[in-house]
Amino acid sequence: DAGVTQSPTHLIKTRGQQVTLRCSPKSGHDTVSWYQQALGQGPQFIFQYYEEEERQRGNFPDRFSGHQFPNYSSELNVNALLLGDSALYLCASSLVVWGQETQYFGPGTRLLVL
Amino acid sequence: QKEVEQNSGPLSVPEGAIASLNCTYSDRGSQSFFWYRQYSGKSPELIMSIYSNGDKEDGRFTAQLNKASQYVSLLIRDSQPSDSATYLCAVSPLVFGKGTRLSVIA
Numbered sequence: 001d002a003g004v005t006q007s008p009t010h011l012i013k014t015r016g017q018q019v020t021l022r023c024s025p026k027s028g029h030d031t032v033s034w035y036q037q038a039l040g041q042g043p044q045f046i047f048q049y050y051e052e053e054e055r056q057r058g059n060f061p062d063r064f065s066g067h068q069f070p071n072y073s074s075e076l077n078v079n080a081l082l083l084g085d086s087a088l089y090l091c092a093s094s095l096v097v098w099g100q101e102t103q104y105f106g107p108g109t110r111l112l113v114l
Numbered sequence: 115q116k117e118v119e120q121n122s123g124p125l126s127v128p129e130g131a132i133a134s135l136n137c138t139y140s141d142r143g144s145q146s147f148f149w150y151r152q153y154s155g156k157s158p159e160l161i162m163s164i165y166s167n168g169d170k171e172d173g174r175f176t177a178q179l180n181k182a183s184q185y186v187s188l189l190i191r192d193s194q195p196s197d198s199a200t201y202l203c204a205v206s207p208l209v210f211g212k213g214t215r216l217s218v219i220a
Contacts, residue, residue, distance in 0.1 A: 033208070042118075042202055042210035043158065056208065090157055100146060100165060103204075105157040 002027055004093050004106035012112045013081050021076040021109045025093030031055075032074040033103060034066060035090040043090055049074050078111075086113045116141040120203050120211035129220050133190040137203030137211055140184070147179055148204040149188045151197075152213065158202055162188065193218045 005024045013019050025032050031050045035043035045058035049068035068074045072093075078085055088110050092103035117140040127133045135149075146165055150158035162177040164170045164186070170177045176189040186205075190197055193216075200213040 035210075040212075042212040044210075045208045048208070058208075088157075100163075102146075102148070102160065102163055104160060105150075108157045 004029075004091060004104055006089075006091050006106040006109050008109060009107065010110045010112075012114065014114050015081055015083060017081050017113075018077065018079045019081060019111060021078075021089050021091075021111075022073065023076070023091030023093075023106060024073045025091075026104055029093035029095045029104075030072050031094045031096070031101070032068060032072065033092045033094065034074070034076045035092065036060075036085075037088040037090055037108075039087075046076070081113045083113050086111060116144075116205065116209045118203055118205050118209050118211035120201075120214045122212055123215040124217050125214055126217045126219055127193050129193060129195060129218055131193050133193045133197065133216055133218070135188040135190075135201050135203075135214050135216065137186045137188075138184055139186070139203075139205045139209075141205065141209075142181075142184060144184075144205045146206045147177070147186045149175075149177060149186075150202040150204060150210075152200045152202055154199075161201075190216075195220050 033048040034046040037043045047057040052068045063079045065077045088108045091106045094103045119138045149162045152158045164177040164179045174191045178187045202213045203211040
């Protein structure tokens with residue numbers, strides 16, 4: 001049973017560029033959430049996708065956008081990159097069972113903005 | 115705004131001792147609580163979930179929840195050097211604390 005996968009594992013960009021990160025959820029999961037984790041901090045919630053719609057969104061600017069495909073995989077897009085966008089980007093997939101949702105994380109994509 | 119508070123540590127315990135990690139949360143309506151372990155440079159790994167007041171045990175790990183006090187804890191019995199990591203408390207999956215760094219000394 002494949003777990004959550006993310007690509008690429010590492011990425012280096014320069015300020016002002018755009019980046020797309022990809023995530024495939026765990027088999028059987030239909031919900032994907034994205035988090036940003038800066039060094040020494042806990043993961044910060046960006047947004048969650050369910051049934052190809054953005055269901056919830058955290059306190060991130062519109063430069064951060066996403067998409068979910070019919071096969072439940074997801075993309076995170078960040079435009080006009082800033083130095084402060086350098087972080088580990090985590091994707092988590094989940095399935096709500098009896099009203100309870102447990103998230104499982106992928107290995108993450110480490111983004112460095114120069 | 116929902117907040118989850120954890121002592122950043124580091125918490126140092128000798129091998130074989132009990133490590134006690136604590137977490138408080140601000141949203142009284144929270145229903146789901148999780149502990150994740152994160153090794154340096156890796157992604158968080160789910161250790162325990164707890165939904166009801168009281169204790170939940172899984173091997174060397176025990177999660178404790180007190181909704182009245184808005185308090186969640188994780189006990190690690192017989193701590194091993196391999197338990198050295200950052201432990202993240204999460205509430206209703208979308209809000210994480212900053213994590214507590216645990217160091218188990220051999």
